[in-house]
Amino acid sequence: MNRTELINLVFSKKSFLCIGLDTDISKIPSHLHELEDPVFEFNKAIIDATHDLAIAYKPNFAFYECYGTSGWQSLTKTIQYIKTAYPGQIFAIADAKRGDIGNTSQQYARAMFDPASSGMDFDAVTVAPYMGEDSVKPFLSYPGKWIIVLALTSNKGAEDFQFFQSRDHRLFEQVLSRSQTWCTNANMMYVVGATQAEMLTDIRKIVPDHFLLVPGVGAQGGSLQEVAKYGLTRDCGLIVNSSRNIIYASHGEDFTVKAREEAASMQMEMELVMKKAGII
Amino acid sequence: MNRTELINLVFSKKSFLCIGLDTDISKIPSHLHELEDPVFEFNKAIIDATHDLAIAYKPNFAFYECYGTSGWQSLTKTIQYIKTAYPGQIFAIADAKRGDIGNTSQQYARAMFDPASSGMDFDAVTVAPYMGEDSVKPFLSYPGKWIIVLALTSNKGAEDFQFFQSRDHRLFEQVLSRSQTWCTNANMMYVVGATQAEMLTDIRKIVPDHFLLVPGVGAQGGSLQEVAKYGLTRDCGLIVNSSRNIIYASHGEDFTVKAREEAASMQMEMELVMKKAGII
Numbered sequence: 001m002n003r004t005e006l007i008n009l010v011f012s013k014k015s016f017l018c019i020g021l022d023t024d025i026s027k028i029p030s031h032l033h034e035l036e037d038p039v040f041e042f043n044k045a046i047i048d049a050t051h052d053l054a055i056a057y058k059p060n061f062a063f064y065e066c067y068g069t070s071g072w073q074s075l076t077k078t079i080q081y082i083k084t085a086y087p088g089q090i091f092a093i094a095d096a097k098r099g100d101i102g103n104t105s106q107q108y109a110r111a112m113f114d115p116a117s118s119g120m121d122f123d124a125v126t127v128a129p130y131m132g133e134d135s136v137k138p139f140l141s142y143p144g145k146w147i148i149v150l151a152l153t154s155n156k157g158a159e160d161f162q163f164f165q166s167r168d169h170r171l172f173e174q175v176l177s178r179s180q181t182w183c184t185n186a187n188m189m190y191v192v193g194a195t196q197a198e199m200l201t202d203i204r205k206i207v208p209d210h211f212l213l214v215p216g217v218g219a220q221g222g223s224l225q226e227v228a229k230y231g232l233t234r235d236c237g238l239i240v241n242s243s244r245n246i247i248y249a250s251h252g253e254d255f256t257v258k259a260r261e262e263a264a265s266m267q268m269e270m271e272l273v274m275k276k277a278g279i280i
Numbered sequence: 281m282n283r284t285e286l287i288n289l290v291f292s293k294k295s296f297l298c299i300g301l302d303t304d305i306s307k308i309p310s311h312l313h314e315l316e317d318p319v320f321e322f323n324k325a326i327i328d329a330t331h332d333l334a335i336a337y338k339p340n341f342a343f344y345e346c347y348g349t350s351g352w353q354s355l356t357k358t359i360q361y362i363k364t365a366y367p368g369q370i371f372a373i374a375d376a377k378r379g380d381i382g383n384t385s386q387q388y389a390r391a392m393f394d395p396a397s398s399g400m401d402f403d404a405v406t407v408a409p410y411m412g413e414d415s416v417k418p419f420l421s422y423p424g425k426w427i428i429v430l431a432l433t434s435n436k437g438a439e440d441f442q443f444f445q446s447r448d449h450r451l452f453e454q455v456l457s458r459s460q461t462w463c464t465n466a467n468m469m470y471v472v473g474a475t476q477a478e479m480l481t482d483i484r485k486i487v488p489d490h491f492l493l494v495p496g497v498g499a500q501g502g503s504l505q506e507v508a509k510y511g512l513t514r515d516c517g518l519i520v521n522s523s524r525n526i527i528y529a530s531h532g533e534d535f536t537v538k539a540r541e542e543a544a545s546m547q548m549e550m551e552l553v554m555k556k557a558g559i560i
Contacts, residue, residue, distance in 0.1 A: 022383075022384070024387075060380075060384055060387075062378075062380060062384045062385070062386075062387035062388040062391065063384070063387050065387070065388065065391035065398065066387040066388070066390035066391045066394075066397055066398055067397060067398060068352065068356055068391070068397070068398035068399040068400060069349060069352045069353045069356055069399065071391075071398070072348065072349045072352040073349045076348055076349055097378065097379060097380050097408070098342075098377065099377060099408065100340075100342060100377050101433070101434065101435040101500075102435065103302075104302070104340055104342045104343070105342070106342075107304075107340075107342035107343050107345070107346040108342040108345065108346070110346035111342065111345035111346045111348070111351075114346070117346055117347060117348070118345065118346055118347060118348035118351070119348040119349065120348060128377070128379065128408040128410050128411075129410065129440075129441060130408050130409065130410045130430055130433075130441060130442065131377075131408075131430065131433050131435060131437050131438065131442075132435070132436070132437020132438060132439065132440030132441055132442070133436070133437045133440055134435050134436050134437040135435065135437050136437075150410055150411065153381070153410075153411050154381065155381040155382065155411060155412070155414050155415065156412070156413070156414050157411050157412020157413045157414040157415050157416075158411065158412060159412065160409075160412030160413055160458055161409060161410060161412055161451065161454060161455065161458070162410065162411075162412070164444065164446060164451055164454055165446055166444060166445055166446055167447070171441065171444055171451060174441060174444055175441065178440055178441070220381075
């Protein structure tokens with residue numbers, strides 16, 4: 001999906017909501033446990049119930065890998081379902097935080113982006129920048145695919161290294177500026193945690209147009225209003241993720257209804273924010 | 281495997297060799313392609329041919345994930361084979377470069393260390409430090425398991441951020457010193473690329489006793505002699521990885537013979553290095 005298509009998706013759905021599929025078998029409704037692949041059935045039901053309200057879904061790989069091969073199978077079925085049931089309507093993000101030396105990142109890129117090899121056809125992958133340019137560039141060899149580089153994360157540990165300070169700037173600022181020499185705002189985004197909303201002013205000075213993937217709204221305490229206030233651009237420029245608040249809105253048989261209510265509430269708030277900013 | 285057991289392994293095998301299982305189906309001998317799981321059969325044959333010469337094996341996850349579910353299955357069978365065929369004789373490293381917010385890293389830890397959940401029972405996992413303490417600590421909740429934190433990597437991109445300079449030290453030095461407040465030399469190691477051998481003097485000032493996992497000897501141009509000169513400790517303190525030079529020593533039916541010859545040559549060089557240093 002290219003940048004224009006992504007922006008069109010945002011404006012047609014009046015939403016910049018990403019739903020995080022952090023699917024934990026111990027938290028999904030018990031009636032699904034009788035099915036052959038409860039994790040996939042849960043994801044499918046959540047997607048079906050919310051696909052018109054969200055522009056993106058973001059399976060979190062750890063929640064699948066912890067079940068080994070069967071988890072990987074649920075993950076593969078999930079991305080295949082997204083692509084066949086809702087073609088062109090969903091931006092699918094592999095939240096995998098990968099990154100390694102060049103020949104290894106090339107294999108990770110195949111895993112995420114080459115369905116003939118791995119069965120998976122995500123639109124984007126989250127990457128860790130620690131190993132630098134050649135650990136990231138192999139992901140860019142697939143046209144229409146995106147990398148989402150960790151810049152400033154939502155967790156407490158962000159303070160350990162991301163704020164590491166040189167004479168005149170911090171590591172996350174170095175990541176933002178250096179990585180712009182690798183590619184463009186048409187195939188790169190950044191992760192900026194919602195809990196770091198007050199930093200968005202500084203961040204927007206360095207990356208005025210790039211899309212930002214913003215986790216941490218909801219369970220982690222970030223505010224959508226704050227994020228939009230400092231992060232919204234003319235093209236929207238934001239993809240705000242919510243996971244637990246939506247997918248676990250209910251643990252009962254009404255889980256899709258409650259998930260839709262939560263997603264609809266966020267979509268409406270987003271529409272309002274976009275109207276207020278005069279971009280729709 | 282605890283630190284004492286690991287050191288015993290090094291001294292009993294007179295080796296600090298790790299063999300990287302970067303198994304690429306396009307590079308393995310063609311006669312294996314007829315078998316049901318060529319990647320696993322290749323790994324099994326390599327392990328059987330070299331298990332007395334190497335102390336560790338390091339499957340590189342990317343090379344399995346690129347084949348999707350079936351790749352994950354080959355990976356699972358490989359770690360299960362190591363643990364059942366050679367119990368207590370091999371330190372098994374998940375080269376996965378993981379790291380995410382706490383609740384997510386907890387799931388990655390289950391994937392690597394909890395065979396009841398994922399089928400996999402590695403001894404150690406490589407982790408990316410960018411997200412800080414709470415992204416790394418969940419891996420330490422499994423007794424006897426290790427984290428191997430990326431410090432200074434072997435690739436060119438290491439220059440982009442790892443050398444980012446504050447007033448009096450660089451990011452990789454910050455990683456080395458800060459991470460020592462999280463755990464001890466009995467459950468943490470560091471990745472230091474062999475191509476960075478000249479930096480080992482500085483590194484050993486900060487981490488005098490920790491084991492270092494050193495990739496980059498061979499195909500990437502690093503020298504075992506240089507690494508040993510600056511990195512060896514009384515307890516050895518090194519695990520030197522070689523992948524392509526050993527596993528692809530031959531592409532023919534004699535691949536196990538040639539792999540063994542390469543591994544034996546490295547083991548002998550390591551034994552000599554340890555003798556010369558007076559530690560055996």
